[in-house]
Amino acid sequence: MTVNGTQAGVMEGAPHExxxxxxxxxxxxxTGQVILDDIDWTVRSGEHWALLGANGAGKTTLLKLIGALMHPTTGxxxxxxxxxxxxxxxELRAHIGLVSSAQKVPQDATAHTVVLTGHTGTVQPLWRKYDSEVRERAHALLAELEIKELAERPYGVCSGGQRARVLVARALMADPSLLLLDEPxxxxxxxxxxxxxxxxxxxxxxxxxxxxxxxTHHLEELSPAIGHVMLLKEGxxxxSGPVADVLTGVRMTECFGRPIEVSRHEGRWLARSGRR
Structure with a gap:
């Protein structure tokens, strides 16, 4: 199965869908309830998007579609x-990285073992599938996420932030072109x-x-790398578009239904509810 842009004949470095x-x-x-309605959206290589909206807006469903976890009704x-x-x-899901705080992994497995399971896309490790090269790659990813010292620490005793970075490293084991982060x-x-x-x-x-x-629900959680934002409201x-065009007080107020003030400082965003 060819999923990499370069293998498909797209020039390396050229943005592609x-x-x-x-x-x-x-x-x-x-029930016939509409969860998502007439969504048009394109994500290109190298782009970093934030998906925002109130609870029930359809964010998780949209992520499931892109994560190849479900089919659309139409479109x-x-x-x-x-x-x-x-x-x-x-097979497609094997080439998409997914990070979610709801992911189930063995609590007694070491951080290195948890990352290894990303190679096979399984919850439990499949030891026969992990040769020396795969094991070394897992160590390299822990180092890349600056948590190499956690390699032999049980996942269950890692802090919440350490667990999140272990899950990111696990998602990167498949060398994905697309990484989805569901409220990480x-x-x-x-x-x-x-x-x-x-x-x-x-x-x-x-x-x-x-x-x-x-x-995410909070602008404070957006890294300076986020360049595009989509706001969902009632499906x-x-x-959607460039971050500076979308993250405005007017747009956020319309999205969440109450006065919101938005500010930016050194590439980071802040939102707070204004007075009615």
Whole structure:
């Protein structure tokens, strides 16, 4: 299966589509409820997107579509050059990195073992699949995320921020072109949050072909690498585009239904509720 842009004949370094949604809608079969309605969206290599919206806006469903975890009711979804419905979803998912605080991994497994499982896309390690080269790659990814000292520490005793970076390293084992982060900052304290933001910023600088999509509720969790934002409201795209055009008080107020003031300082964003 060819999913890498260079293998498909795209010149290395030239931005190319990694995900494209055209007139996509998702409805709940049992009730007919519209979860997503007429979504158009294109994500290109090297782009870093934030996906924002109130609870129930459709963010997680949209991420599941791009993560090849579900099909749309109507419209088309193409990921890494393959249209959902015409490709083996399991094989496609092997080339997409996913990080979620809800991911289940063995608590007693070492950080190195957890990263190794990213090679096979399994929860439990498949030891026969991990040769010396694969094991060394897992160590290199821990070093890249600046947590190499955690290699032999059980995942269950790592801090929340350390766990988040272990999961990022695990997601990178497949050398994905697309990395999806579903509320990766959930329940992190301030130092842990900043460590993860710094890690994501470094990845953006060193892995220039990698595209990322981050679902979050807080502008303070966006790294300076975020260049594009989509705002979802009640299953529809309210607006999307360059970060400076989208993250405005007017747009955020419209999205969340209450006065919001937005400010920016040294590449970082801050939102707070204004007075009514």
């Amino acid at each position: 990694v995900a494209a949604l055209d007139a996509v809608s998702v409805r709940r079969y049992t 088309t979804v193409e990921v890494l050059g393959h249209r959902l419905g015409r490709v083996d979803m399991r 900052f959930n329940a992190l304290d301030l130092p842990s949050r900043e460590d993860l933001i710094d890690a994501m910023h470094r990845l953006a600088l060193t892995r220039t072909e990698l595209a990322t999509i981050t679902v 529809r795209v309210l607006t």
